[in-house]
Amino acid sequence: DWIVSTGANLYHDMHYGLGMHLHHGSPFVSDVELRQAGVIRIYDIFFEYDVLLDTDAFVREVIAAPEFGRAMSSAEFHYRLGGYVAAREKLLSTEGHSLIAACHRAGVPVYTSSPGDSSIGMNVAAMALTGSKLVIxxxxxxxxxxxxxxxxxxxxxxxxxxxxxxxxPKNFVLQTEPQIQEVLGLPEKGHDYFLQITDARADTGGLSGATPSEAVSWGKIDPDQLPSAVVVYTDSTIALPLLAAYALANREARPLRRLYDRREAMLARLRDDYVAHLGTRG
Incomplete structure (x- = not known):
């Protein structure tokens, strides 16, 4: 089990683990008035500007620790950051509210395809101005x-x-197969199962609406598995709770795979096979 998310999702997820307050409101209000009142809006979710400032301060305090003083993958960065969020959850009795903390506890790697495109990345960049060696x-x-x-x-x-x-994030998950096949030249056929929940149309040409059939042409999906690929056109906040409820009601919990702990071994295997492949080509 592994996750690719946007940095923005992970940043705003931390608000919950840090015990901050977010509110349900109407999207049909004056954003000029909200700005004057120091209120941030994400469609119908409202929170005070101080929520951003306090979360930024938390991130900067955490990444000032020596363990963050080097280059690392976004999975390692989020795992280490998630440990601090999990500790704050425990202190505030808010356990179970933050995804990044839950992934830390379960050893689930969490990647982001655009590290700089979020407030987390902005704070990493700010710390670099004062000498931080952290690079994602x-x-x-x-x-x-x-x-x-x-x-x-x-x-x-x-x-x-x-x-x-x-x-x-969609492409970052799917491009793993072209990376294996096209770039590294190792034999593979594509991902075996594809389930997408989206409200994006295919005819606009954007990635969000791209179909599994299109992905087959890139080698991202195994063509033999295309008939079982599923696209559900609905809001993710409707479909995901239904899927989660079904899975919890119909399947026993299985042992955690803890792929985070196995990253280095898996990477070494890929490296060895790629180097061996280069040798056969030479």
Whole structure:
């Protein structure tokens, strides 16, 4: 199990674990008045500007720790950051409210395809101005995610993708197969299972609405599995709770795979096979 999210989702997720207050409101209000009142709006979710400032301060305080003084993948960064959020949850008795903290406890790697495109990345950049050596390395992200898929397939397993929405995280999950096949030149056929929940249309040409059939042409989806691929056109906040409720009601909990703890071994395997492949070509 592994996740690719936007940095914005992970940043705003932390508000809950840090015990901050968000409110339900109407999207049909004056945003000029909200700005004057120091209120931020995300459609119908409202929170005070201080929520941003306090979350920023938390992130900067955390990444000032020595353990963040080097380059790392976004999975390692989020795992370490999630540990601090989990500790704050425990202190505030808010456990179970933050995704990034839950992933830390379960050893689930969490990647982001655009580290700089969020308030988390903005704070990392700000700290770099005063000497921080923290760098979120996209090369590690590309290779680690490919190694996860490659390892699952080489061990006789399968790879399935569940996509909520689309955009950059969608491609980052799916591009693992072209990375293995097209770039590294290793034999593979594509992901085995594809389930997407989206409200985006295919005819606009955008990635969010791209169909699994289109993904087959890129090598992202195994063509033999295309008939079982599913696209559900609805809001993710409707569909995901239904899927989660069904899974919890009909399946026993299974042992955690803790892929975070196995990242280095999986990456070494991918590296070794790629180097061996280069040797056969030379």
């Amino acid at each position: 390395d996209p090369n590690l992200d590309v290779n680690e995610t490919a190694a996860i898929v490659y390892g699952a397939k080489r061990d006789g397993g399968k790879s399935g993708v569940l996509i909520l929405g689309g955009g950059s």
